[in-house]
Amino acid sequence: MTTIEELIKEIKVLKPIPQIANQILTIVENPNSSITDIADIILYDPSTTANLLKICNSAYFGQSRGIDSVRDAISFLGIDHIIDLILLNGGAENLTKRQEGYGLHEGELWRQAVASALIAKDLAEKKGIGQKKHILFTAALLKDIGKVILDQFVSDSFEKISYEVENKGLSFREAEKKVIGIDHAELGGLVAKMWKFSPKMIFIISNHHLSNPKAHEDIETSIVYLADTICMMMGIGGGSDGLAYRFHKDVLDRLGINHYSLQEIIMRFGERMQKVEELIIAV
Template structure:
């Protein structure tokens, strides 16, 4: 079996994305979603139900009495916090293993994924972009999912890839593609296809290092994910060795009309939103 065939088999072996979460995301995408219908979707998963009630009764909300009804908890949390809780819970299980090929500690890739999703939401609000929140958060959160599959393959070829990157002639993903036949963005797109995500999310994941290659209808979404990825690294939520080889965010900042003078405000907004999201997702921010 060739190396490329082994990688394809590894993609096929990825566990499915939780159906309850996908169905809940579809329901939340409707601005007029019905709470009763959403509760019917969520109540079949005991772990999700327990997490929703746990968050609702946490000190973060400081409610005067204990909430024991899933329906009541869903109403208290609202769409945005439910989305963050559900997607974060599903994604954390995918990213929880150490990523040896990228020199990433057990939680570092996960924290980078969450930071990228938060940064994307901050940029969306800052520029008042008309992009679906569900789609953007999901694509940004899962943009590096291909690393989960490629990690062991990268580890086996690490010295070759590292040498190519250190030469200054290749970004990390360019070196991946030359040595392995795929880069982690390619593989991430294939995983998103396997999970039957919408074409918009598949595209944003597959081209988050090359947004110019995205179909025109998904270009802004992909550019936002690409820029958020780079800015997350810039503010300290890096992803090991390949985080040192990010390129091109200057052009994306210019295209999205974000000036140097905006960066201080953006970073402050990001820090505030990251703290809130970590609280909702049950993540240690430090």
């Protein structure tokens, strides 16, 4: 069994999400906030401004004229897209490395994170909770941050975990928990807590596999779970645990999604994958 103290040491090695990402999430959760509030935060953060302008002027956006100010960037892309880019930029560094224990090559965890974040945002709009889209985008983006820390422990215990999956019928996450003493979702929740995310964000990340009844009934957590599941169905970032993933069919009913609309979501997102790949390179 791995001790919490060992894991906390590993958490401290991670590069924290920039403070501006947390500030933006706080603002978008406030119904009385405005675009100006967000723009002002970006304007006074030189590092974010530089990264944002670099992305806006990349080949991904194909602009003929240069974007050289935050105001231009907001005018060109819209505040919604700007928020996504800032949140994406905050998660990129930690999620791009190879995760050997999970059978993920370099960049695969990041690709899955970006894809599930975009799907979660679309599902939020479809469910009529568009005001939650940035929170769900971020939760889906960072839901597997625990894998970054747990990877070496999973690698060291892979035979035991595989035995539990193959002989006891456990999902990979359940076997992870049994063998190591904690699973990547719980550990991700600890990371979110140390990074001072909101209680809601901590809850979603901790429970994105719907491992308890409360999470099962929570619409936002169910959306992030379904976004993750859709990525698995599409073969995006499945790795080792994608081969032993527990599917909760009732989530579709609760979100008002039938078999045909699920296929439509998968087909529509499949058509956007080239754009996702370009966005990953840009960020």
